[in-house]
Amino acid sequence: MTGPGVDASNAEQHAQWGGDLGLLWAARAEQFEASAAGYDAPLLEAADLAPGLHVLDVGCGTGSVTRKAAGAVAPGGTATGVDISAPMLQVARDRSAGFPGVAFLEADAQVHDFGRRYDRVVSRAGVMFFGDPPAAFANLARALRPGGRVVFVVWRSLAENAWMHDLTTALTGQPPPPPPPGPGAFALADPDRARALLEGAGLAEVDVRPCDAPVVLGRDVEEAFGLVARMMAGALAGLEPAARERAVAALRAVLGRASGPGGVTLGSAAWLLTGRAP
Ligand SMILES: C[S@@+](CC[C@H](N)C(=O)[O-])C[C@H]1O[C@@H](n2cnc3c(N)ncnc32)[C@H](O)[C@@H]1O
Structure with a gap:
């Protein structure tokens, strides 16, 4: 997919997820899929899946949730993953x-x-990367049969998400400011905004509730650092050698402290958003 089919408001995200960022996720699919797997059980439980149901997984990436959903609706059901990233879909x-x-x-x-x-x-x-969230959520609500339901996991604030906050602090030497408004991982961190978007899309029984799980960055520090170094490659490359050395040491120290029997885990915080089509 090139220009046609992608709304102009999503051109930048399409370039990122269809480009270097998507290639990184595709190359490290297993690690990225496992990183947020702690959210799968609450997500699928809230979705109350049963054999024969038809599920749409939005921004499915390399498809781990799509596959789990398909298992939960078999026999007779289907799970369709939709994504804007060609390289990630190839892996999916x-x-x-x-x-x-x-x-x-x-x-x-x-x-x-x-x-x-x-x-x-x-x-x-x-679902945090849309250039026009009201249009996007209205479109997703239109994908539901009457009585059908949405269940979305979205990140709470950057400050509540140690996996990003602590790593960014290690990289720059200071706590990161709140991210600017607009598409991005923390775009739906404000629960009132998230609720308003779902209600504005015409959904009923909208609920916004906290849902926390650790993010697992790797089985050990080396594996986790391999991922983090790739994610932060651009920022690290932009540093002077001494600052880069300091940042790498600080990142390794964060990962070392986070290392335990369950791998390298950092805290994360999400909202579980639910709603029903009238
Ligand atoms: C943070 S990744 C999450 C991937 C996957 N759900 C997971 O948990 O592993 C966000 C995904 O949203 C996709 N995405 C961003 N904007 C999109 C859009 N407008 N339509 C469909 N997918 C989109 C990206 O390509 C990417 O795969």
């Missing part, structure tokens, strides 16, 4: 070979016409 398809009921769609979820065919629209950290 490769990793899903042989999974019954799984399909993937390359599209901008903000504007794609899904048809009113899904019983559930779910997402793990894939």
Whole structure:
């Protein structure tokens, strides 16, 4: 997918997720999928999946939630992952070979016409990147059959998410300021805004509730540092050698302190957003 099909408000995100960022996620799919796996059980439980249901997974990335959803709606159900990133979808398809009921769609979820065919629209950290959130959530609500439900996991504030806050502090030597408004990981951190977007999309019984799980960055410090160094490669490359050395040591120290029997884990905080189509 190039220009056509992607709303102009999502061109920048499309360039990132279809470019270097998406290639990084594709190359490290297993690690990224595992990093937020602690949210899968609360997400799928809230979705109350049952055999025969049809699920849409928005911003599915490399498809781990899509595959788990497909398992929960078998036999007879389907799980379709939609994403704007061609490289991530390629990995999603490769990793899903042989999974019954799984399909993937390359599209901008903000504007794609899904048809009113899904019983559930779910997402793990894939609905914070829209250039026009009111239009996007209205479009996702239109993908639901009457009585169908949305269940989204979205990050709370940067300050509450140690996995990003502590690593950024280590990189720069000072706590990061709140991110600017606009598309990005923390775009739905304000619960009132998240609620207003779902209600504005015409959904009923909207609920916004905290949901926390550790983020697992790797099985050990070396694996975790490999991921973090790639994620922060641009910022690290922009530092003077002495500052880079200090930042690398500080990042390794954070990861070392976070290392334990469950791997390298840092705290994270999310909202579980739910709503129902009338
Ligand atoms: C943080 S990743 C989460 C991926 C996956 N849900 C997971 O938890 O591993 C965000 C995903 O949203 C996708 N995305 C961003 N904007 C999108 C859009 N307008 N339509 C569809 N997908 C989008 C990105 O390509 C990326 O795969």
